[in-house]
Amino acid sequence: DEDAALAEMKVSGRSLTETEKSGIQLYEGAVPTAELDARLRAMPELGLKDTDVLERADYSVNDKKPCAYLVYRRDLNDGEVWRSFTLDALTGRITTLYSYSSEYARTGGKPDTQAWQSTADAFINAYYGEYAGMLRLTSSDADAPLGSREATVSYTYTRQHEGFLFRGNSVTVRVDPADGSVCGFMLNWNDGQEFYSADKDALIGDEKAARVWA
Numbered sequence: 001d002e003d004a005a006l007a008e009m010k011v012s013g014r015s016l017t018e019t020e021k022s023g024i025q026l027y028e029g030a031v032p033t034a035e036l037d038a039r040l041r042a043m044p045e046l047g048l049k050d051t052d053v054l055e056r057a058d059y060s061v062n063d064k065k066p067c068a069y070l071v072y073r074r075d076l077n078d079g080e081v082w083r084s085f086t087l088d089a090l091t092g093r094i095t096t097l098y099s100y101s102s103e104y105a106r107t108g109g110k111p112d113t114q115a116w117q118s119t120a121d122a123f124i125n126a127y128y129g130e131y132a133g134m135l136r137l138t139s140s141d142a143d144a145p146l147g148s149r150e151a152t153v154s155y156t157y158t159r160q161h162e163g164f165l166f167r168g169n170s171v172t173v174r175v176d177p178a179d180g181s182v183c184g185f186m187l188n189w190n191d192g193q194e195f196y197s198a199d200k201d202a203l204i205g206d207e208k209a210a211r212v213w214a
Contacts, residue, residue, distance in 0.1 A: 156171070
């Protein structure tokens with residue numbers, strides 16, 4: 001805790017230890033909670049309202065990069081909605097979003113996945129545009145991850161290189177058909193990923209690969 005360490009230093013007259021200095025440096029350049037909160041509320045796709053209360057805000061270091069964790073709660077007539085965000089604390093970019101509702105199930109059938117793909121596409125193009133040209137939609141599904149609420153729709157886009165899928169990198173967007181908001185997200189990406197330029201004629205192909213594996 002930088003503030004606590006500096007306060008103790010002023011009271012005791014001592015200097016910061018090397019460990020304290022190293023710990024503070026890991027968070028250098030991190031975006032403050034208030035600014036992250038303002039950025040999330042300014043994203044209309046998320047559907048955050050004034051009634052969404054920021055219940056928790058934490059920072060940690062993952063792979064030597066500072067991350068922020070923000071949790072929101074919205075009271076409903078029959079329960080609550082929780083949304084938890086993990087963000088790159090240096091850029092404010094969302095890396096994961098999970099939602100949960102304790103509200104009683106709404107009426108309605110299984111949603112049409114095709115109807116909401118444009119919402120997922122637009123979200124990626126707006127905030128992750130540098131990846132959009134490398135992505136191919138590889139799955140879409142309707143399920144119910146939000147507690148007892150009706151089904152949401154999810155779309156997974158996989159990275160491709162020279163026509164081949166690289167499933168180690170992907171982007172998943174989940175949409176709630178009740179209000180069209182983005183209620184789930186996962187960015188699994190390695191910006192430093194390198195690829196070989198393989199001779200396609202030398203590749204054995206799917207059928208032979210399946211036989212070899214079997």
